[in-house]
Amino acid sequence: MSNLTEAMVTIERPGGLRKLGSSAPRPRRAAGASKLRPAGRILMYVLLAIAAIGLLAPFFWMVMSSLKTANEVFSVPIVWIPETFVWQNYVDIWTESNMLTWIRNTLFLAVSVTFLQVLTGSFAAYGFARMRFPGRDVLFLVYVGTIAVPWQSYMIPQFILLSDLKVSNTFWSIILLQAFGAFGVFLMKQYYETIPEELSEAARLDGLSEYGIWRRIMLPLSIPAIASLSLLTFVNTWNDYLGPLIYLRDPDLWTIQLGLKSFVSNLYDTNYALLFAGLTISVIPIAIIFLLGQKYFVEGIATSGMKG
Structure with a gap:
């Protein structure tokens, strides 16, 4: 056969005919890229969690300070959770x-x-x-x-x-x-x-x-x-x-x-x-x-x- 590079080889199967060579081979994913995706996602979640903690920390401190005594609010070191909650x-x-x-x-x-x-x-x-x-x-x-x-x-x-x-x-x-x-x-x-x-x-x-x-x-x-x-x-x-x-x-x-x-x-x-x-x-x-x-x-x- 001439022009072998352009020839289409067909294989007969019970389900029908399938053409070989009619579609380009699928590119393989790089092994390094597939390993980096989970790592990048984990890093993103960690950064978002740190940012969320930084934004919520002042609010948490305000709520906890509202349940302290007057002398405990600005105590050093900071007491984040009071020993006794002053609901009064x-x-x-x-x-x-x-x-x-x-x-x-x-x-x-x-x-x-x-x-x-x-x-x-x-x-x-x-x-x-x-x-x-x-x-x-x-x-x-x-x-x-x-x-x-x-x-x-x-x-x-x-x-x-x-x-x-x-x-x-x-x-x-x-x-x-x-x-x-x-x-x-x-x-x-x-x-x-x-x-x-x-x-x-x-x-x-x-x-x-x-x-x-x-x-x-x-x-x-x-x-x-x-x-x-x-x-x-x-x-x-x-x-x-x-x-x-x-x-x-x-x-x-x-x-x-x-x-x-x-x-x-x-x-x-x-x-x-x-x-x-x-x-x-x-x-x-x-x-x-x-x-x-x-x-x-x-x-x-x-x-x-x-x-x-």
Whole structure:
């Protein structure tokens, strides 16, 4: 036979014909590479475990310190787990402070600001994502660019403005400051762009208004992005210290951050065990909300940067 290199040899079998030489031989895996894969995975897990321990260690120390006596908190060497758990610290923080009022004020501000940011952010994002008007892209870039401007740079003019409006030393000052946010608009717009525009076009053909499209189509399909924005806004408002410090001077209006700060006003008389008990209580609502919404939070963050 001529041209042996191009000849196809067939072998007849009960199951049919199989061609030999028609496919390239499979490359063999390098022995070294297969041995390195388990080692690399183990190393990655070890590094992640070390990073997790480093992140959780301060939180663990705070919780354990809330169950110590006042003299054991800063003992040398560090006592990570106290010999006797002082649960009385959690009772004393409620009786010796105005903790219930602080939590109520903080919860009211966090819920109000979160609701308004989701409402205004999703509505404005729909306009940028679906409406067509001159200068839309430029306006969006300018608006999102305000994220890079630090609040401290315009803090004084803002305070003068709110003082002239007679809302200083009221909850309205904090609500008006944080009711609008460029980050929320950016997050919701990116998620809206992953939703097929054919749904909006079909709704317009059925006679649905733009407001109806936003309320009945876009919002129900944007639950992950709304959950992400709600969680981030709630945590940011709950932990805010500088805003309430500037605008809320009445002790009856203090948030939990300002209230706990009053415990360290005198460094020599501070009971840090009670302080850590209050800090632990302040973390519990955020931890519960994150655990309940972490699935939607991860999904919203992961898909907001994708365009369908």
